[in-house]
Amino acid sequence: xxxxxxxxxxxxxxxxxxAGQEFVLKDSCPPSFELRDSGCYLVSRYQFYDSLQxxxxxxxxxxxxxxxxxxxxxxxxLGRYLFFDPxxxxxxxxxxASCHQPDKGFSDGQARSIxxxxxxxxxxxxxxxxxxxxKRLFWDARADSLEEQALGPLFAPDEMANTPLQLMQxxxxxxxxxxxxxxxxPQTAEPLSLENLTxxxxxxxxxxxxxxxxxxxxxxxxxxxxxxxxxxxxxxYRSFVARCAECHTPxxxxxxxxxVIGSPEPEGLPLDVGAEKTFNAAKLKGGFKxxxxxxxxxxxxxxxxxxxxxxxxxxxxxxxxxxHAVPDGVQMQIHWHIWEPQLTEQEIDDIVTFLDALTDxxxxxxxxxxLPSGLAAVHDNSNNKHNPPREHSDE
Amino acid sequence: xxxxxxxxxxxxxxAFFAGRYFFATGPVQMTDSRGGAxxxxxxxATADGERRSGSLVRGIHMAPMTGQVHEVRAGEKIMDTVxxxxxxxxxxxxxxxxxxxxxxDKDNIRxxxxxxxxxxxxxxxxxxxxxxxxxxxxxxxxxNFLITKYKGNAIMGQAGNNFEIRNNIIxxxxxxxxxxxxxxxxIVTHNVISGIEDAAIYVGMSDxxxxxxxxxxxxxxGIEIENSRHAxxxxxxVTNNTGGILAFITPGLPxxxxxxxxxxxxxxxxxxxxxxxxPGSTVAGIPPGTGILIMAADEVVVEGNIISDNxxxxxxxxxxxxxxxxxxxPESDPAPDxxxxxxxxxxxxxxxxxxxxxxxxxxxxxxxxxxxxxxxVSRDSCIINRxxxxxxxxxxxxxxxxxxxxxxxxxLLDEPVPPREIxxxxxxxxxxxxxxxxxxxxxGRMIGPPVQVIQALYMDDPQGLADYIANPVKKRDDxxxxxxxxxxxxxxxxxxxxxxxxxxx
Numbered sequence: 001x002x003x004x005x006x007x008x009x010x011x012x013x014x015x016x017x018x019a020g021q022e023f024v025l026k027d028s029c030p031p032s033f034e035l036r037d038s039g040c041y042l043v044s045r046y047q048f049y050d051s052l053q054x055x056x057x058x059x060x061x062x063x064x065x066x067x068x069x070x071x072x073x074x075x076x077x078l079g080r081y082l083f084f085d086p087x088x089x090x091x092x093x094x095x096x097a098s099c100h101q102p103d104k105g106f107s108d109g110q111a112r113s114i115x116x117x118x119x120x121x122x123x124x125x126x127x128x129x130x131x132x133x134x135k136r137l138f139w140d141a142r143a144d145s146l147e148e149q150a151l152g153p154l155f156a157p158d159e160m161a162n163t164p165l166q167l168m169q170x171x172x173x174x175x176x177x178x179x180x181x182x183x184x185x186p187q188t189a190e191p192l193s194l195e196n197l198t199x200x201x202x203x204x205x206x207x208x209x210x211x212x213x214x215x216x217x218x219x220x221x222x223x224x225x226x227x228x229x230x231x232x233x234x235x236x237y238r239s240f241v242a243r244c245a246e247c248h249t250p251x252x253x254x255x256x257x258x259x260v261i262g263s264p265e266p267e268g269l270p271l272d273v274g275a276e277k278t279f280n281a282a283k284l285k286g287g288f289k290x291x292x293x294x295x296x297x298x299x300x301x302x303x304x305x306x307x308x309x310x311x312x313x314x315x316x317x318x319x320x321x322x323x324h325a326v327p328d329g330v331q332m333q334i335h336w337h338i339w340e341p342q343l344t345e346q347e348i349d350d351i352v353t354f355l356d357a358l359t360d361x362x363x364x365x366x367x368x369x370x371l372p373s374g375l376a377a378v379h380d381n382s383n384n385k386h387n388p389p390r391e392h393s394d395e
Numbered sequence: 396x397x398x399x400x401x402x403x404x405x406x407x408x409x410a411f412f413a414g415r416y417f418f419a420t421g422p423v424q425m426t427d428s429r430g431g432a433x434x435x436x437x438x439x440a441t442a443d444g445e446r447r448s449g450s451l452v453r454g455i456h457m458a459p460m461t462g463q464v465h466e467v468r469a470g471e472k473i474m475d476t477v478x479x480x481x482x483x484x485x486x487x488x489x490x491x492x493x494x495x496x497x498x499x500d501k502d503n504i505r506x507x508x509x510x511x512x513x514x515x516x517x518x519x520x521x522x523x524x525x526x527x528x529x530x531x532x533x534x535x536x537x538x539n540f541l542i543t544k545y546k547g548n549a550i551m552g553q554a555g556n557n558f559e560i561r562n563n564i565i566x567x568x569x570x571x572x573x574x575x576x577x578x579x580x581x582i583v584t585h586n587v588i589s590g591i592e593d594a595a596i597y598v599g600m601s602d603x604x605x606x607x608x609x610x611x612x613x614x615x616x617g618i619e620i621e622n623s624r625h626a627x628x629x630x631x632x633v634t635n636n637t638g639g640i641l642a643f644i645t646p647g648l649p650x651x652x653x654x655x656x657x658x659x660x661x662x663x664x665x666x667x668x669x670x671x672x673x674p675g676s677t678v679a680g681i682p683p684g685t686g687i688l689i690m691a692a693d694e695v696v697v698e699g700n701i702i703s704d705n706x707x708x709x710x711x712x713x714x715x716x717x718x719x720x721x722x723x724x725p726e727s728d729p730a731p732d733x734x735x736x737x738x739x740x741x742x743x744x745x746x747x748x749x750x751x752x753x754x755x756x757x758x759x760x761x762x763x764x765x766x767x768x769x770x771x772v773s774r775d776s777c778i779i780n781r782x783x784x785x786x787x788x789x790x791x792x793x794x795x796x797x798x799x800x801x802x803x804x805x806x807l808l809d810e811p812v813p814p815r816e817i818x819x820x821x822x823x824x825x826x827x828x829x830x831x832x833x834x835x836x837x838x839g840r841m842i843g844p845p846v847q848v849i850q851a852l853y854m855d856d857p858q859g860l861a862d863y864i865a866n867p868v869k870k871r872d873d874x875x876x877x878x879x880x881x882x883x884x885x886x887x888x889x890x891x892x893x894x895x896x897x898x899x900x
Contacts, residue, residue, distance in 0.1 A: 028836070031828075031832040031833040031834075031836075031841075032828055032829050032830075032832055032833060033828070034828050043824070043825050043828035043829045044825070044829050045825055045826065045829050045830075047825065048815050048817050048822075048825070049815060050815070051554070051577075052554070052577045052578070052579060052600060052601065052602060052650060053600075053602070053650050055649045055650050057554075057577060057600075057649045057650075058531075058553065058554030058577045059500075059531030059552075059553035059554030059555065059577065060500050060531040060532075060553075060554070061531070061532075061533075061554075062554045062577070211829075212829065212830060212833070217882035218500070219500070220882075221882075221884065222881070222882030222883070222884075223478075223500065224881075224882070225882050231498075235496055235498055235525070235526075235529065236525065238529065238553060239496075239525035239526050239529070239547045240525065240526055240547030240548045240551055240569070240570050240571065240574065241525040241526070241546045241547040241569070241570075242525070245553065249649070255648070255649040256649060257647050257648065257649060257724075258647070259647070260722070279723070279725060281723050283722050283723045284722065284723065322674065322675055333722055334675055335647070335675075335722070336645075336675055336676050336677055336720070338675070339673050339674075339675065339676070340673070341546075342546075362830075362833040362834070363833055
């Protein structure tokens, strides 16, 4: 039933953009953003609270960490078009949304994402919900900003495989983009630039905010928002036995650190050293950025290379013994919170039940009905194929 | 003798024979000793003039609680009462055994065990429950409990400010005894804690902390101050742990610093317990026989402690690079800087030290029982009266520019961290933009009807709109039914209704 409702909602929010019409960027902010001084600023009930040392980690009523906002409505809307437009890839076969599909938690349902010419990349596409709050991007934490991050997949040979030259030529020769960039960056001498392109993508992604789940309603004081089972799961989750909350810390459900947990690669794949390379530090071999767990039920399979098909398997990994999946002969400094919690089957179930309460897609952006490049959208939006396995049927 | 008195006598006799708990007696008279009148001293003491006076650090919430007092008695669940309790309430838990996890996601609750003739309210995890008491609210007080046999922690705070944890006896509760984390302005006093496989008292990522008058023993670590600032650890009896008192920066945590920690007037005696920490934990690398361990923490002042009979060393100061079991973190400075060792009584430490320490001593042509060991980088550290001690690695330290910490009574705040006052108008705006705007725009069609249409219907009736959003009904064939917004409290619902009716674009 809810599934049908989601379809219905998606069809309602699909904006009408008749062919041949000029593109006009929105002059209003996305929901949950307030327009001030021609910038869009996030409004959230979490802004009523502080956090220790302003790090945005804590308990139920804890403030958010620093985040990106203040982009203009036009920049956000331009970013939205760019995000869904395959003109960004070398051969027009991939858009950002190919691997960050709105109906899959802005991930893609693949263990490892599929790049150009069907190439299988090394890692899974991370969800984009709440990336505005992240200090470091990519699984291995190698980018410090959304703009820097965007350059990665645009030009990686096994992802969108474009080159700066070809990309900008395509944009310049497109019918609508020069005008759209002029709308979004009126003060800039050269509105249509790679810098503004990645900035607009950052602007759009910063609008993907998910902070109004049933968990949030509980945390902000409405204790009826969670069921007894979910509260039981929350208490296992934040207990010092399971210790989930020590790294996946509220309110974002990540502490934004690199952690070496020693999770296994899919069968037959070599070890991914992760952040060891980023920081040139052997102690971080096999380390990855702690991902947020918001909308986690939408983003199976799990871990950096999608070894676990279900959330339950991913949770169970932590109970199977410290370092149990580290390949023979590999020295790994496993994170201190990975231990032998000896969770019961019931407790594992309870954690999975609780994680479902972190779902909130109320600020889902609308998908353009028509793209400025004139190309057809390429991302899978069928909404039923490859739907992530769901842990519950009560949806 | 009147009938009333006779009846009372009969009841007293019956209660005596029936046993203490058979009859639930009335609430006990609790005297709050943290405030009130002080002992004045004998007259003679003031005869020669004014005495010096100082105030003891006793509590944070000195004002009487204004809310209801609830009682929980054996056979009931504490959690049932916590669910009913409102901010400002006190919960008295009478002696008996309670086997549950108590979680407090509310502000300003006092959870008080009642001790009757030595019998305490006992939280017993029976070896399978995870944590005994878990709070995330501000202004939480937990006192007078006996807590035992949990798998995780006895008392764990996640981001509550202004906490008071006192007078608890904690025996073998797994990983930590008392673990306030991510809180500001808290006090941990007069607890007796033993048999913990990590730290008996572990203050993590917190600010403005006072840890005093605790007895911690038979644990891997006695007291640990980690990634925290402005903390005083004083007057504790710390004995027979693997390591006594630790001041750490643990790399890889979201809060990156530890500085301004005073460790003073503690008894740190005979901490030679076998290390029984979980493999891979940071404390698993602590050599048995460590009195004080300062790892990467800055501005740690050690004064007035009695540090004796710790077999590896009295005080070890190390950077991350020489510490086992630590990861690296580009955002954390690995060096313990500005450490100050003032006068301490140190005796019979380092009598059976580890090979690494002995090797360090050889580099300085020293032998014997070592009191103080510095390994790795430490900048701008200082010491006074160094001639008293056998030391390694501190010969080049400067003489400190101060000799005591007497000017610092406590780092607790003069007033508790205030609760964030939420202006109703602000609450209405934030709820409108943060929640309503997801489905409603001023003029356009989204998931719900335009705000203009709603305004036309409810312009003079904000309460009607507030009531509707708590309990919506299906109104329009062409729109999905609105989900109830009853998770907003009534005041916020009214505020958001008023705000929604006032917007003009």
